[in-house]
Amino acid sequence: MFLVLVIQLILIRTVHISPWKGGGFGMFSTINTPVSHIIKVYDYSPAGEKREIIIPDKLKPQEAKIRYIAIGYYINHFKQAIQKEKWILKDNKIINSEILDAKSIADTSICKRVSLNKISIELWQYKFNAGDKNFYSSFIAQY
Numbered sequence: 001m002f003l004v005l006v007i008q009l010i011l012i013r014t015v016h017i018s019p020w021k022g023g024g025f026g027m028f029s030t031i032n033t034p035v036s037h038i039i040k041v042y043d044y045s046p047a048g049e050k051r052e053i054i055i056p057d058k059l060k061p062q063e064a065k066i067r068y069i070a071i072g073y074y075i076n077h078f079k080q081a082i083q084k085e086k087w088i089l090k091d092n093k094i095i096n097s098e099i100l101d102a103k104s105i106a107d108t109s110i111c112k113r114v115s116l117n118k119i120s121i122e123l124w125q126y127k128f129n130a131g132d133k134n135f136y137s138s139f140i141a142q143y
Contacts, residue, residue: 011069015069015070015071036125036126036127037067037123037124037125037140038123038124038125038126038137039055039063039066039067039121039122039123039124040052040121040122040124041053041055041063041082041119041120041121041122042119042120042122043094043116043117043118043119043120044117044118044120045117046117050120051089051092051093051094052092052093052094053082053087053093053094053116053119054093054094054095054096054099055082055096056085056096056098056099059078059081059082059085062074062077062078062081063078065078066078066121066123067123070123070141070143075121075143078121079119079121082116082119083116083119085097085098086098086113087113087114087115087116088111088112088113088114089111089112089113089114090111094114094116095111097113120142120143121142121143122139122141122142122143123139123140123141123142123143124137124138124139124140125137125138125140126138
């Protein structure tokens with residue numbers, strides 16, 4: 001049983017697995033569940049400008065895997081899937097071209113096609129502050 005506890009603690013610290021998973025030693029004392037994890041995806045332009053990537057629904061299952069357990073395989077697979085898509089820059093956000101209609105894409109004053117340069121995935125988590133009884137988001141890791 002001690003070995004299970006040690007493995008669980010290592011997984012919590014290294015791959016940000018929820019205490020609910022694995023041995024489940026924190027299952028009744030935490031809000032740290034995959035639902036409380038937030039994935040933010042950005043691309044850095046060649047000039048170093050940080051631009052948010054809006055993830056389309058078809059990539060949500062891969063995003064969810066990272067919320068459950070953030071390991072290199074899932075992160076790299078997600079980045080590769082993002083890289084394969086066609087993207088458009090609109091209002092300083094990068095949007096999948098399948099989301100926009102043809103008229104919006106054709107209007108180059110509204111949006112323009114963009115290729116991704118350096119993808120960054122940030123993992124955030126909702127936490128609860130017992131002192132002021134509020135939830136807030138806290139940065140966990142960047143990949």
